[in-house]
Amino acid sequence: MSTPRSQFLSDAQVATDDVAQRGFLRQALGGYYVSRDVQKARYRDWEQARDAAAMAKWNAVNRLDRTLTTFATNFERNGGKIHWARDSAEAREIISKICRDAGAKAIIKSKCMTTEEIHLNDALEAEGYGVVESDLGEFIQQLRKEPPFHFVFPCMHLKREAISELFTKHLGTAATDSPEELTMIARRHLRQLYVDADVGISGANFLVAETGQISITENEGNARLTCALPRVHIALAGIEKVIERLDDLAVLLPMLATAGAGQPMTCYNTLYAGPRQPGEPDGPSEFHVVLLDNKRTALLADPEQRDALHCIRCGACLNVCPIFKNIGGFAYGTTYQGPIGSVLTPHLRGLQQWNHLSGASSLCGACTEACPVRIDLHHHLLHNRRNAVLAHVSLFDRLFHGAFGWVIGRPKLFAFGGKVFRATLPLLKKLPLPYLSTWLKSRELPEAPKKSFRDEWKGSQS
Amino acid sequence: MKSAQETIMQRIREALRLPAAKPHLKSTAASGTPAKAGRPWLPDGGETPDARLTVLTENLIKLKAQLIRVADMSQASLALAELSRTKQWKRLAYHAHMDTQALIKHVGCETWQADAEFDKQKLESCDAGLTTCEAIVAQTGSIIVSSSTNGGRSLSILPHAHVVIARVDQVMGDLSDAFTFIQQRNSDHMPSMISFITGPSRTGDIERILVLGAHGPKELFLILVG
Ligand code: SF4
Numbered sequence: 001m002s003t004p005r006s007q008f009l010s011d012a013q014v015a016t017d018d019v020a021q022r023g024f025l026r027q028a029l030g031g032y033y034v035s036r037d038v039q040k041a042r043y044r045d046w047e048q049a050r051d052a053a054a055m056a057k058w059n060a061v062n063r064l065d066r067t068l069t070t071f072a073t074n075f076e077r078n079g080g081k082i083h084w085a086r087d088s089a090e091a092r093e094i095i096s097k098i099c100r101d102a103g104a105k106a107i108i109k110s111k112c113m114t115t116e117e118i119h120l121n122d123a124l125e126a127e128g129y130g131v132v133e134s135d136l137g138e139f140i141q142q143l144r145k146e147p148p149f150h151f152v153f154p155c156m157h158l159k160r161e162a163i164s165e166l167f168t169k170h171l172g173t174a175a176t177d178s179p180e181e182l183t184m185i186a187r188r189h190l191r192q193l194y195v196d197a198d199v200g201i202s203g204a205n206f207l208v209a210e211t212g213q214i215s216i217t218e219n220e221g222n223a224r225l226t227c228a229l230p231r232v233h234i235a236l237a238g239i240e241k242v243i244e245r246l247d248d249l250a251v252l253l254p255m256l257a258t259a260g261a262g263q264p265m266t267c268y269n270t271l272y273a274g275p276r277q278p279g280e281p282d283g284p285s286e287f288h289v290v291l292l293d294n295k296r297t298a299l300l301a302d303p304e305q306r307d308a309l310h311c312i313r314c315g316a317c318l319n320v321c322p323i324f325k326n327i328g329g330f331a332y333g334t335t336y337q338g339p340i341g342s343v344l345t346p347h348l349r350g351l352q353q354w355n356h357l358s359g360a361s362s363l364c365g366a367c368t369e370a371c372p373v374r375i376d377l378h379h380h381l382l383h384n385r386r387n388a389v390l391a392h393v394s395l396f397d398r399l400f401h402g403a404f405g406w407v408i409g410r411p412k413l414f415a416f417g418g419k420v421f422r423a424t425l426p427l428l429k430k431l432p433l434p435y436l437s438t439w440l441k442s443r444e445l446p447e448a449p450k451k452s453f454r455d456e457w458k459g460s461q462s
Numbered sequence: 463m464k465s466a467q468e469t470i471m472q473r474i475r476e477a478l479r480l481p482a483a484k485p486h487l488k489s490t491a492a493s494g495t496p497a498k499a500g501r502p503w504l505p506d507g508g509e510t511p512d513a514r515l516t517v518l519t520e521n522l523i524k525l526k527a528q529l530i531r532v533a534d535m536s537q538a539s540l541a542l543a544e545l546s547r548t549k550q551w552k553r554l555a556y557h558a559h560m561d562t563q564a565l566i567k568h569v570g571c572e573t574w575q576a577d578a579e580f581d582k583q584k585l586e587s588c589d590a591g592l593t594t595c596e597a598i599v600a601q602t603g604s605i606i607v608s609s610s611t612n613g614g615r616s617l618s619i620l621p622h623a624h625v626v627i628a629r630v631d632q633v634m635g636d637l638s639d640a641f642t643f644i645q646q647r648n649s650d651h652m653p654s655m656i657s658f659i660t661g662p663s664r665t666g667d668i669e670r671i672l673v674l675g676a677h678g679p680k681e682l683f684l685i686l687v688g
Contacts, residue, residue, distance in 0.1 A: 045503040052500025054485040084466035137667035179668040221663040221678020228615035247497040250637035265602040273652040281577035281614035301477035
C-alpha cells in the first residue's frame, strides 16, 4: 500500500525525470521574476514594507480571540450571517444546508483554496448540484478532473495545445493555439452560467475586523460576478484570515499583488459588507460567511510556528522554490503546495505521515526571503523535522545514536574506528549498501585523508 | 453541548496562552499602526495634485487602461460619443447620476438605465457600462466604485467595456488616503460592495501570457474632467 511518503517519492521522481516539463515550468515563471523585480523597485523600501505587512498579520493572529469576535459582530451588524465550522465535515454540511434552504440548482464558484481543502465540490456534486469553477485556471482544472497544480496559478503546467484539446473535447470548440482565443472561449461559455446560478461561493483573502467586511482579490472579474449575480453568496474563510483595520489593506493588498504575481495591485480588490442594501439595485439577498478552524487552532497553539498562520497565500514561496521548480505541484499531494504547504500539511494532516515534506527543501531559504509577511518558512521545516523525531524516535535512530554515543565516549576505540573507516572507505563506496549507495548516486565521497586530525595535531606539536 | 463557535473560541484562547515572539524585523522602530509604519515605504502616490496626475497617468498606461483627459463636461460627452462610434457600441448601460445623464445625451447608441429596474440578462447584452466613481488612487491606478453610489455591483463588471466619468479632484495619493476617505464617508454604514478596479480584467492562466478581458470588461476608459 502506498503511504503519502512513498507516493511523494515516486511522483517526485517521475516529475523530476521530465526535463521538458521542468524547462516549461521555468520558462513560465521567467516572466514573473522580471515583473516582480520591476514592481519591487517601485517600493521606496521593500524590506520595511515587509515589516509592516508582517506586523499587521502578527497583531491580528496574536489577538485572534478579539479580532475574530469583533469581525463576527461587525459583519452580522451589516446584515450577513456568520457560521462556525470546527472541521471540514462541519463546513461542508453548513454550506450544503444553505444551498438546500435556498432551493439552489446551479452553483458558481470563484477561486477558493479553502474549498479545495474541505473537498467541497465533491460533496455538493454528490448532492446533485451543478458546480462550476469560474476562474479560468480552476475551470480548466475542473474539466481535467485534476486539483490545482499551484494554488495561485492552477494550470501553469499546461501548454496551450493541451487546453485547446480539452476545450474541443468538452465544449466542442475549434482548435486554436492562441491564449487569447482560449480565454475568450471560456469567457463566452461561463457568462450565461453566472446569470443562471442561484448560489455563488467564494473565498476571502482578508476579513476586516474593524468594519466587518471581507476582502476578495482577483484578476479576472469572475469573483465580482460570482458575488453580484446569484441570489445567495457564501464565502468560506479560515479563521486566520482576519486583520484588525481596514487601513492594513493599504500595505497588504499591494504586497500580495507584487509578491505573488509581480503586479502593482491585483485587478479587482473588493470589499463586501453584507447582502444587497436598501437603495442598491442588485446583489444577493443573503450573504453567509463560514469561518473554518480545521486544525488552525492547533497551529496557533504552537508559538514557534504560529506565524505560518500569517500566510496571505500569495504563492511567492512556490515561485522561487528549487524543489517546486523541479517536482511541480502535484507530487506534494497536498492542498497547498510548495514551502508553505510543506510547513502547514504536517500540522493539518498529521506530523508522522507528512513529515517527509519537511525534507522537501534544500534549506536554501529562498522561500523565507520571498515571503511578504516574513514567515520563517525554512526554519519551520527544520522545526517539523525535530518535532517528528522527538515524537517518535525510530529503532534505527536509537540503536545508531546509542552506539555512536558509546563509541565516541571511548577515545581509543573512536580512534581505532576512524582508522578502520579510513582504510575501508574505498571499498564502502563500491558496496551496494542501503542508503549509502542511493546517496552516492548523485554525489562523490571525498578521498579519505591518510591521518586523522588528532594524528596531525600530535605531529604538529612535536 | 458546546456550539462550534464556543469550541473554536475556547481553542483560540487556550492556544494564545503561550505568547509568540514578534517577527524578525529589519526596520529599527516601527511607530503607530502597521499601515502607518509601512506607508512611507510603499510606492509613491505623489505629494501634489500635479504629481499625483503624473503617477496616475503612468500607472494607467502600464495597466492598459485608457485615460481621456477633457476640460469640461461637454467635452466629456463628445469623448463618450466618439468612443461609442469607434467601438460600434449598440447599447450602453448607465446608472442615475447627474454626470452620467449629462454624458449620454449625445452618445448616439441605445442607452438603458440599469439601476431603474435591474435585469441581469439585459445588462449582459450591453456593450458598455458607464459609471461614476468614489475616488481614484494615483499610487496604484485604482478606480474605486461602490454598490450604493456607482450603480450597484454588476454595472461595472458585466458589460464588455467600462467607462468611468470622474473629476480631477477625485484623484487621491495612496491607498491609505482612500481607506480614510471610505471610512469617513461611510462612517455609519458601509455599502455592501466597494471595489478597487485596477485596469481592465485580465488573466495569465494560460502559459502565464497576459490576456485582457477574462470575465470582466476587456476595456476600461477613464474620462477625467478638469
Ligand atoms: S508563506 Fe509567504 S510567500 Fe508563501 S504563500 Fe504564504 S505569504 Fe506567500
